[in-house]
Amino acid sequence: MYIIVIGGGRVGYYLIKALLSEGHEVLLLEKDPTIVQTINDELGGVSLRGDGCEAATLAEAGTSRADMLVAVTGDDEDNLVACQVAKHKFNVPRTIARIRNPANEELFKKLGVDVPVSATTIILEAIEAEVPTHPLTHLLKIKDSNLELVDVKIRADSGTVGKTIKDIALPRGARLALIISKSRQPHVPAASTILQADDQIIAITSHEAEEELRAALQGG
């Protein structure tokens, strides 16, 4: 794949190193000539000096044949514009933008950035997964739908321990996909499956039904 990376900070630097070692064709666009020089001295001519938001620079970089553009400068607005220019002027099929402010995720998606990546959100999700008291963890958002994959833990004191699946009123738009128990192999839940303490349930739910699903599985 031909991948263009905008921004030669630490994120950009380690990203191109990783992409190069995976065998991709990579070009880094960076405004600061000393950074361009340092990177080219180390990695060969993979870096070009220029503003990744400017159509002229992107044309020089051969953006119209790029499979992907990844904007990882430290400024949300620059990353947004780089992705929009790539999309609208050069028809790049896939754009990824780093965002600092998690509140910008919605706007970026609306404006045609395929994947906005927020370090803040990722760290929050890691905290959710690590903190044992948090009963619901987000595993994955399913692209182009309102659905997400979540993991709900059944605590020993929860009201649903010992109940069967059919006794639990699941919200509309939620489906239980898998139960991982301590005592059994992972299994697909049936109506007669009995919930046990420490069961881990992998479920698919709409974003809106998430809280209701947690409440239903936790027994209020």
Add this chain to the structure above:
Amino acid sequence: MKVVIMGCGRVGAHLAMLLDEDGHEVTVLDHDSYSFRRLPPAFKGRALLGQGLDHEALKKAGIEQADVFIAVTQGDNRNVMAAQMARHIFNVPRVLCRIYDPLREEMYSNLGLESLSPTTVIAQQFKAMIEK
């Protein structure tokens, strides 16, 4: 009309003054309070300190009730992003922005943003003055 202006530079401050004189309800937002020195003492509108790309600051500036939003900070990308926020998140009926780079201006204008490139306007003006 209720107008929110982002950026209290020369253009922002001057525009704020003109609209204020015409009786519009003007709020100017800037991240540097020193910029507000450009507003004339007679200015009756609001000068608000805050980051123009921050949802909370924009709400404080009254963007949810605004009839017009204008982005005139020094940064093209900031203006473009703020304008698109005003339009797509806050549904402001009329959104205008300044984009110095003519190529970017052309693209965003094709995408439906009401934008103006001072670079193009001034170059054309000078050309017309010379060739007159």
